[in-house]
Amino acid sequence: MIDLYNIAKLFLGCKLGEDCTMAWHNKLGEYGEEKVNRYLLDMGYTVLERNWRVGHRELDFVCLDGEVLVVVEVKTRADDNVSLFDLLDYRKKRNLQAAGAAYLTKKNIHREIRFDLVVVTGASMCLEYIKEAIDLF
Structure with missing residues (x-):
């Protein structure tokens, strides 16, 4: 569960010029990803993978x-x-x-693929979902 107190503390600390180390940055990212996970499930998506890596590349x-x-x-x-x-x-x-493309190849999947973007912003963790955010060609 997302701890809104810690999100607010993190957000306000960064706004007030406190040291926002990479650890804090990563924690904010984790909060955002957890909110997105719940959103995707609520939309009826089936989540197959989280943070799937191939080399230095990652699919959230x-x-x-x-x-x-x-x-x-x-x-x-x-x-x-x-x-x-x-x-x-x-x-x-x-x-x-x-x-x-690597995911499709490694998993031997032959189906249409779409790239979407979710932007999570601010202390209130507002979510904006953008379908087909990346043009393939």
Whole structure:
């Protein structure tokens, strides 16, 4: 369960200029991913994998939406003012596509794949789900 007190403490501490070490950053990301996991299940998705890795690349979530395989990238930020262009640059898109292709190959899966993005922002952990956020071609 997400501890909202710790999220608020983390968020306010960073806003007040306290040391926001990588450990705090990772904890915020964990909170965001847990919220997204519950959201995906509530939407009726079947979560097949969490944090699936191939080499240095990682897929946050691999799910089924009906017959479609969905790779869900999660971006959690303490700030409410987030630019989607900054979150998914060319290199990140290319890495996600390569990891998605590797997943299909390693699991011997032959089905349509979609890349979605979930942005979790602010102390209230607002969630924005963007389907087909990454153009494959």
